[in-house]
Amino acid sequence: MEFQSTKGIFQQIADNISHRILEGKLPPGERVPSVRDLASEFEVNRNTLLRTYSILEESGIIINKRGIGFFVAENAPEMILAAEKSFFFENELPGLMQKAKILKLTNADLIDLLNLLNENENK
Amino acid sequence: MEFQSTKGIFQQIADNISHRILEGKLPPGERVPSVRDLASEFEVNRNTLLRTYSILEESGIIINKRGIGFFVAENAPEMILAAEKSFFFENELPGLMQKAKILKLTNADLIDLLNLLNENENK
Amino acid sequence: MEFQSTKGIFQQIADNISHRILEGKLPPGERVPSVRDLASEFEVNRNTLLRTYSILEESGIIINKRGIGFFVAENAPEMILAAEKSFFFENELPGLMQKAKILKLTNADLIDLLNLLNENENK
Amino acid sequence: MEFQSTKGIFQQIADNISHRILEGKLPPGERVPSVRDLASEFEVNRNTLLRTYSILEESGIIINKRGIGFFVAENAPEMILAAEKSFFFENELPGLMQKAKILKLTNADLIDLLNLLNENENK
DNA sequence: GTGGTCTAGACCACC
DNA sequence: GTGGTCTAGACCACA
Structure with a gap:
């Protein structure tokens, strides 16, 4: 796995695991790989993984x-979704809207954009 | 002014000044406030402002x-707009779309959202 | 049985058995349940129970x-009571008093508290 | 400062700082010593202090x-008191009451105890 | 100067 | 075997 430098590695791994859970690759109740195993899988230090697990816990x-x-909590998918959703609406969306305004993008522009991206994805 | 912790303060001030230019509060050719003045306005160390000016320059x-x-460049507004636009399309929008997908937000949801935000703004 | 994370599980089980003895559910001379049985009752690894028995022994x-x-010793209840009593007075009570002081709880507060808890218990 | 082995060093330092704040030695608004300074004062590693500050934050x-x-928050004393109080009532007091019951201490005994401790303190 | 992250390696209690 | 804590030291962005 490649890490980008803007976010902490421990965070990126946490996101990665969260997404694995959302995708069902790690269903609730399942045992999460041990810190040692996952650390060697990601080729990072055990302490980094320890921190990842600690924030997930x-x-x-x-x-x-x-x-x-560690085991995936029963309601983990719902919790992840809820957490990301609220973060998105409270932290990311406002900035996005402000930016769109500054860029003088109208809603019509944004909708066109969404459609365009959607098409590309479905190809 | 409140600073958020995700971006450097020097960057946030640079954005702030850019926006002042875009809004016409600082028209091309006008002298930018001195480091001294701006430092006390933002309640920030002068070194921070020096860095802000250095990246703007x-x-x-x-x-x-x-x-x-320092003086606002003649074509400053256009440059700012172009820079932000390209950054937005290349760096921010893709991540946004991915997130929307994870959150299971459809385009229809997003459009509803845009309309809602627009209405609030016009009140 | 639910385990709290502050103490070792083997300790908590040892406490539990001690209390059974104090309550007379396991009278002196009686055979203590086998490691096997108790392990499945507590849903715990057998090694954990072995350790429990070893410290009780x-x-x-x-x-x-x-x-x-394993069999309950003849004077087990007295030993347990004496051990817990001395531990309580020497190790727990002082910390408790210090905490109450920090929390600015007066003795009157504490007495009120005791009465309240007593009433609830008698309901 | 001496550390006891039952709790993490980072926690004990956090408690120590909290108490300094409660006692007014570190009033709200005041700058907390840097991690480097405090680390050398306590003769621990900087990372340990970093963790202390991170949980306090x-x-x-x-x-x-x-x-x-780092700076002491304006309402820090109230927050500390509230946090300790709720922890005491929810986590420590129930166990204490259970213990007192097992030890067959009546409320009268406890009250006597409180008075005794109080006298010793006032000497 | 400040805090923040990561690594490497040791030691621990617990299951 | 598991996670948890601590140390030592390096490197970084930020003010």
Whole structure:
């Protein structure tokens, strides 16, 4: 996996795992790979993975069973979706709208844009 | 002015000044406020403002007349708009679309959203 | 049974068994359930229970008859009570008092609290 | 400062700082010592202090001004008190009551105890 | 100067 | 085996 430099590696891995859960690759109740295994998979230090798991645990996405490992929480997909949604609406969308305004993009422009992107995706 | 922690303060001030130029508050040819004044307006260290001016100068948005100060470049508004536009389309929009997909937001949802935001703004 | 994360699981199970003894559910001389049975009751690894029994044996609360199993010691209730009492007074009470002081809780507050809790319990 | 082994060092330092704030030694608005300074004061690694500050920031007790340092939040004392109070009532008191019951201590005993401790303190 | 991230490696308690 | 803590030291962006 390639990491971009703008966000912390631990964050990017957390996002990656969240998306795996959303896609069903890691269903609720399933055991998450151990920090050691995942650290070597991503070729990062164990401490970095430890931090990743710790923030995922704090969000209630994974649960620690002591001495055994981490497991995907039962309602993990819903929690992830809810968290991302609220972050999007509260933090990203306002800035986006402001930017569109500055760029003098009308809603019509944006809608055209959306359609265009949609078409490309369906090809 | 409130600064958000995701971007550097020097960047946020640069954006702020760019926007002032776009809005016509700082027309081309006009002298930009001195580092001193702006530093106290933003309650920021002078070094931070020096960096702000230095990146604005690098982009050709402001021009240094030695011993006098900085002045808004003649074609500054166009340059800012072009720069932001290309950045938006190349860097921000793709991530946005991906996020919308993850959040299972359809284009229809997004359009509704745009209309809603537009109405609020016009109140 | 739910385990809290602050203490080791083996400890919590040991406490649990001690309390069963104090309550008379496991009278002196009685055979303690086998590691197997208790492990499945608590849904815990057998090794964890082995450790539990080993510390209980070390404290003299249960006694191992080789090839047969563990039995509650004759004076087990008294030993447990004495051990917990001294631990409480020496280790827990001082910290508690300090905390109450920090929280600006007066003795009167604490007494009120005790009465309140007592009433709830008697309902 | 001596550290006990039962709690993490980072936590004990966090508690220490919280208490300094409660005592008024670190009034709201005041700058908290830099991680480097405090790390050498406590003779621990900088990373440990970093973690301490990070949990204090998460609780809203201190605030990070980028490139400058951490500052005590305006309402820090209230937040600390509230946090400790709720933790005490929800996590510590129930266990305490259970223990008192097991130890067959009546409320009268506890009250006597409180008075005794109080006298010792006032000597 | 400030905090923030990452690595490498050690040691620990627990299951 | 698992996660959790701490240290030492490097590198970074920011003010």
